[in-house]
Amino acid sequence: MPFDLDRFLADCSDAAEAGHPRALREVVARAVADPEALMARLGEPQRAGVTKLLHRPGLTVLNLAWGPGMTIMPHNHRMEAVIGLYSGREDNIYWRRIETEDGPRIEAAGAKSLGARECVPMGRDIIHSVTNPLNKLTGAIHVYLGDFFAAERSEWEPETLTEQPYDVVKNVGLFEAANRRLAQA
Template identity: 45%
Template sequence: MSTAAHRFDREQFVADCVAARGDGGMPAVREVLQRAVSDHRAVLDALGQPTGAAMDVFLQSPTLTIFTAHWTPRMNLLPHDHMMEALIGIYTGREDNILWRRSEEGSIEAHDVNCLFEGDVAALPADAIHSVTNPLLRFTGGIHIYDGDYFAAYRHQWDPDTLAEEPSDGEFIRQMFADENQRYQESIFR
């Protein structure tokens, strides 16, 4: 059980990440994130149990973006990139990643997997391409940190059937979350 000494403070976490980014770049930010999610119950106590597919933005700036991402049970995100370094720390649930790379034919091909459990942190380089699945029958919550303004960046996604590359933007992401919440609501009322 979390004690007062190990409480997660959202504002202090953001301040610590900003200071770490200035002092040692993303490797230093990773240490801050790892310390936070190592007591994943304290983070969950502070942020609450996720109840839908959503992003809760802590910080958006030209040099750093921090938000929580919540995945509904059995939610899948198609292959996509971020075009900047990324850190993911899981505080509840699980996130399974398929890591992709560009193929000789100009498409993408799967080349690795990474399963993140509560308390785990992953670092993705700026050129990473990944797809995400929450394989659980409960919600997953993670803290995501990007080395730049995630919401202003031009990104790509790949069609899950054809693996054809497409542009991605904030509107597509918002619609994907809305569709996922509708799918989840329909599944629980069947």
């Protein structure tokens, strides 16, 4: 059965408006359950990057492609989210805030590896880092219960694990660097 993008986005909107993150997870899980149909509609990932499928104040739906070996440092979203993979693999490390003699930091608190057809909800306070451990692109649908692009977020410096404002330009650059490596391969 073909993937109906309009129906998927309408279902995401209905779940978001009803305030039901669990229902949103079910919508995303249904979408990634048939990766071939999803890719027939959206296309197979060719480049690392982020494509907006829907963007409004209460809901953002993205088609995201992680480059081979790409890593995004620890960051938060400050909104609930559901992540579903339709190709490749995404390794998440979850972090928690701690107080140290040198001030606030984060420390690893768990991990979850996702593959195609898998889906995970993320609470509004989750801090995570993401790595594509494969030598190929990873495709994922990311649904955020909020305006992903307007939210003030934080990221944590990878070496010191200290909090700083999320740097959109730096993170877009990580996707472009992954594309340069992909072109050289």
